[in-house]
Amino acid sequence: xxxxxxxxxxxxxxxxxxxxxxxxxxxxxxxxxxxxxxxxxxxxxxxxxxxxxxxxxxxxxxxxxxxxxxxxxxxxxxxxxxxxxxxxxxxxxxxxxxxxxxxxxxxxxxxxxxxxxxxxxxxxxxxxxxxxxxxxxxxxxxxxxxxxxxxxxxxxxxxxxxxxxxxxxxxxxxxxxxxxxxxxxxxxxxxxxxxxxxxxxxxxxxxxxxxxxxxxxxxxxxxxxxxxxxxxxxxxxxxxxxxxxxxxxxxxxxxxxxxxxxxxxxxxxxxxxxxxxxxxxxxxxxxxxxxxxxxxxxxxxxxxxxxxxxxxxxxxxxxxxxxxxxxxxxxxxxxxxxxxxxxxxxxxxxxxxxxxxxxxxxxxxxxxxxxxxxxxxxxxxxxxxxxxxxxxxxxxxxxxxxxxxxxxxxxxxxxxxxxxxxxxxxxxxxxxxxxxxxxxxxxxxxxxxxxxxxxxxxxxxxxxxxxxxxxxxxxxxxxxxxxxxxxxxxxxxxxxxxxxxxxxxxxxxxxxxxxxxxxxxxxxxxxxxxxxxxxxxxxxxxxxxxxxxxxxxxxxxxxxxxxxxxxxxxxxxxxxxxxxxxxxxxxxxxxxxxxxxxxxxxxxxxxxxxxxxxxxxxxx
Amino acid sequence: xxxxxxxxxxxxxxxxxxxxxxxxxxxxxxxxxxxxxxxxxxxxxxxxxxxxxxxxxxxxxxxxxxxxxxxxxxxxxxxxxxxxxxxxxxxxxxxxxxxxxxxxxxxxxxxxxxxxxxxxxxxxxxxxxxxxxxxxxxxxx
Amino acid sequence: xxxxxxxxxxxxxxxxxxxxxxxxxxxxxxxxxxxxxxxxxxxxxxxxxxxxxxxxxxxxxxxxxxxxxxxxxxxxxxxxxxxxxxxxxxxxxxx
Numbered sequence: 092x093x094x095x096x097x098x099x100x101x102x103x104x105x106x107x108x109x110x111x112x113x114x115x116x117x118x119x120x121x122x123x124x125x126x127x128x129x130x131x132x133x134x135x136x137x138x139x140x141x142x143x144x145x146x147x148x149x150x151x152x153x154x155x156x157x158x159x160x161x162x163x164x165x166x167x168x169x170x171x172x173x174x175x176x177x178x179x180x181x182x183x184x185x186x187x188x189x190x191x192x193x194x195x196x197x198x199x200x201x202x203x204x205x206x207x208x209x210x211x212x213x214x215x216x217x218x219x220x221x222x223x224x225x226x227x228x229x230x231x232x233x234x235x236x237x238x239x240x241x242x243x244x245x246x247x248x249x250x251x252x253x254x255x256x257x258x259x260x261x262x263x264x265x266x267x268x269x270x271x272x273x274x275x276x277x278x279x280x281x282x283x284x285x286x287x288x289x290x291x292x293x294x295x296x297x298x299x300x301x302x303x304x305x306x307x308x309x310x311x312x313x314x315x316x317x318x319x320x321x322x323x324x325x326x327x328x329x330x331x332x333x334x335x336x337x338x339x340x341x342x343x344x345x346x347x348x349x350x351x352x353x354x355x356x357x358x359x360x361x362x363x364x365x366x367x368x369x370x371x372x373x374x375x376x377x378x379x380x381x382x383x384x385x386x387x388x389x390x391x392x393x394x395x396x397x398x399x400x401x402x403x404x405x406x407x408x409x410x411x412x413x414x415x416x417x418x419x420x421x422x423x424x425x426x427x428x429x430x431x432x433x434x435x436x437x438x439x440x441x442x443x444x445x446x447x448x449x450x451x452x453x454x455x456x457x458x459x460x461x462x463x464x465x466x467x468x469x470x471x472x473x474x475x476x477x478x479x480x481x482x483x484x485x486x487x488x489x490x491x492x493x494x495x496x497x498x499x500x501x502x503x504x505x506x507x508x509x510x511x512x513x514x515x516x517x518x519x520x521x522x523x524x525x526x527x528x529x530x531x532x533x534x535x536x537x538x539x540x541x542x543x544x545x546x547x548x549x550x551x552x553x554x555x556x557x558x559x560x561x562x563x564x565x566x567x568x569x570x571x572x573x574x575x576x577x578x579x580x581x582x583x584x585x586x587x588x589x590x591x592x593x594x595x596x597x598x599x600x601x602x603x604x605x606x607x608x609x610x611x612x613x614x615x616x617x618x619x620x621x622x623x624x625x626x627x628x629x630x631x632x633x634x635x636x637x638x639x640x641x642x643x644x645x646x647x648x649x650x651x652x653x654x655x656x657x658x659x660x661x662x663x664x665x666x667x668x669x670x671x672x673x674x675x676x677x678x679x680x681x682x683x684x685x686x687x688x689x690x691x692x693x694x695x696x697x698x699x700x701x702x703x704x705x706x707x708x709x710x711x
Numbered sequence: 712x713x714x715x716x717x718x719x720x721x722x723x724x725x726x727x728x729x730x731x732x733x734x735x736x737x738x739x740x741x742x743x744x745x746x747x748x749x750x751x752x753x754x755x756x757x758x759x760x761x762x763x764x765x766x767x768x769x770x771x772x773x774x775x776x777x778x779x780x781x782x783x784x785x786x787x788x789x790x791x792x793x794x795x796x797x798x799x800x801x802x803x804x805x806x807x808x809x810x811x812x813x814x815x816x817x818x819x820x821x822x823x824x825x826x827x828x829x830x831x832x833x834x835x836x837x838x839x840x841x842x843x844x845x846x847x848x849x850x851x852x
Numbered sequence: 853x854x855x856x857x858x859x860x861x862x863x864x865x866x867x868x869x870x871x872x873x874x875x876x877x878x879x880x881x882x883x884x885x886x887x888x889x890x891x892x893x894x895x896x897x898x899x900x901x902x903x904x905x906x907x908x909x910x911x912x913x914x915x916x917x918x919x920x921x922x923x924x925x926x927x928x929x930x931x932x933x934x935x936x937x938x939x940x941x942x943x944x945x946x947x
Contacts, residue, residue: 093741161742162732162742163729163732163733163736163742189728192744196743196744196745235756249745272753272756272757273757297745298745298746298818299743300735300739300740300741300742300743300819301741301742301743302740302741302742303742306736310733313838314838317840330915330939330941338925341911341912341925342910342912342925345910345911345912346903346910376758377722377725377758377759377760378725378841379725379726379757379760380725380726380727380840381727382727382728383727383728383729383732384725384727385727385729385840387725387727387840387841391757391758392758393758403755403756403757403758405757553942553943554943556943557862557900557943558899558904559862559943568904569904569905570905665903665905665906665908666905
């Protein structure tokens with residue numbers, strides 16, 4: 092009887108070609124850390140000496156799957172785990188598609204890649220046949236070009252590829268890892284770490300199968316989920332199904348949480364061009380589903396007119412609408428679609444890129460950066476033509492692109508002249524398209540997220556705006572800080588546990604019940620679990636590991652804060668005037684730390700770590 | 712004479728591969744989509760996902776090219792079946808079949824596998840979230 | 853004229869109701885519908901539909917159902933049509 096795991100960990104040292112080994116997956120370890128984020132957190136903590144340079148050969152990049160990956164459980168992804176060159180924090184970044192599944196079929200739950208190749212290489216994983224192959228002829232190819240070349244080179248059109256683009260090769264600190272087709276592990280610069288290892292791509296083919304504990308139960312649960320999604324309860328699923336994540340744009344814009352002009356405001360009149368309706372009209376052709384996903388929120392199509400006509404694009408996801416779109420005041424949906432596609436091809440995280448372009452536009456508007464600095468470009472807000480040029484400059488580190496490629500925190504430091512006041516990042520990770528003024532819970536979530544300014548560790552915006560209770564919790568008032576630490580703690584445990592099962596957070600908002608995740612988990616592994624046991628057992632444990640990792644890297648209370656812009660009053664929208672005061676920030680942090688069993692600097696206490704079964708970390 | 716087959720519709724297919732998963736589980740006892748009797752192929756930079764599988768030919772090339780008599784036609788049901796006991800995994804049926812991915816040989820058993828419409832109740836049809844695979848009946852009563 | 857409203861989480865739980873028909877005068881807008889709903893169902897619906905701070909009705913809540921590939925939310929001044937089927941959505945998250 093299977094339990095969903097493939098059963099092996101593959102270890103590769105690129106510095107030494109003969110150092111390829113496999114370890115059996117220890118089931119005690121699996122049961123304690125689940126998979127995905129949990130595996131990644133524990134492995135990185137144990138493998139990486141503190142304060143190691145992220146570009147050091149010692150910093151591993153790990154492809155991590157989980158027990159549900161490759162089974163019928165709907166929309167389960169895989170993640171890449173490494174120390175981020177952008178933030179120096181723990182970094183876990185997720186992608187859908189079907190690359191992770193293929194890794195499982197090849198027989199591996201985790202692939203740990205360390206070392207550094209002398210020349211560009213790619214890694215070929217065909218079941219037990221592991222080869223490190225020359226990739227000098229692939230160096231310089233963009234992420235779309237490489238697939239056909241590589242697949243015909245290994246003579247296997249059904250192989251799956253994960254790769255970096257020029258940005259990763261050039262060590263742009265927010266380079267992504269692209270997985271075929273059209274899926275990206277975007278945030279935190281995993282692509283730059285791959286680039287630092289001279290690793291251009293990983294190509295994998297698996298011919299094994301995955302067996303689970305209870306096929307009937309799994310099938311019944313999947314049918315129940317489809318039913319829940321389609322016709323019962325939360326009707327958000329059909330909306331997401333038809334409109335994808337840009338269907339959220341209207342909500343976000345009306346409630347004023349959608350960044351505009353480098354977060355100067357949080358609502359604008361251009362957003363409605365960029366929502367699902369605008370995109371459908373502009374270029375959508377068909378719906379695209381990630382592996383085993385009945386929701387298929389993604390769309391794919393072709394730009395029909397203008398300078399970018401003929402370009403095949405996928406949905407401009409909500410985040411990219413907010414950053415490359417409204418944040419840069421770009422209201423032209425064709426241009427927006429192309430800019431996202433350009434980021435994907437070059438291998439740039441589109442969220443960070445949109446944030447940085449917005450920052451540069453504000454510098455230009457304020458006269459801090461001039462046409463001369465930009466090689467003659469007029470970079471006024473909304474100038475999408477020149478935005479494309481700037482994106483290219485960043486990926487190839489040309490001109491000012493060389494400074495911007497370091498991320499907004501370092502760029503602002505270098506440029507100076509007060510630009511640090513409008514560099515919108517937390518711990519070096521550029522803020523996502525959930526602008527937090529007016530929803531203090533979102534602010535606390537961003538402040539305390541383990542990889543910096545990230546909305547995927549907790550994003551309580553919906554519950555805050557509607558004043559709704561979370562499971563087992565209570566309702567809160569939108570702009571009040573009261574209750575927000577409780578709300579954020581619950582969500583962080585929720586995401587930490589479910590990301591260890593590699594859940595897709597879009598799917599999780601589409602009507603699947605929380606109990607269904609526990610049921611999927613039990614059906615696959617044969618281990619008993621309920622939703623609340625997953626959170627209390629795994630969620631809190633895993634959240635504390637990543638906190639300890641960051642603590643060891645030198646992060647503490649002073650880093651848990653919001654950028655200065657969010658301390659200025661919000662100019663418009665329903666929560667007009669709201670800002671983050673130091674008093675509010677401190678109050679929320681005090682309560683958050685104390686409820687977590689952390690000291691006043693935000694370090695998990697010995698007692699807490701022992702309580703969570705993390706004895707080995709208790710003396711660190 | 713009855714003919715029936717599972718037919719794929721690319722205009723509705725999202726490429727999620729749920730059909731491959733359930734098919735492999737029913738036929739091979741585990742999730743092994745690579746060797747399922749249905750295959751989703753992506754075309755035009757992913758703009759189309761095309762399900763392909765056996766059409767249950769009236770005059771099957773695969774059957775005629777099998778020298779072991781391991782492929783038979785069930786005229787009553789209109790299904791072309793592989794007799795696993797007789798199959799040697801020689802791949803001649805794959806060579807003879809013009810449809811991409813319609814016949815696979817699972818290396819674990821070294822036996823050919825193709826769609827037998829689950830004897831009239833195909834799992835792929837049951838689980839497809841967009842009705843991109845349908846059971847089609849032609850003729851007969 | 854008559855429109856059909858489908859309730860989803862959390863209103864379905866609060867009202868114990870999956871769907872309802874609402875009678876409206878010809879030419880009624882989304883705003884009129886929201887007023888009618890809060891008159892009929894009172895506080896819980898009112899709290900959900902109208903922003904507590906500004907009293908502003910949330911237009912994006914409403915969208916048409918039953919038509920493939922049409923999902924865009926309504927605006928507050930959108931005029932409704934007789935026989936339309938509409939859903940009130942659950943709070944969105946993620947991205």
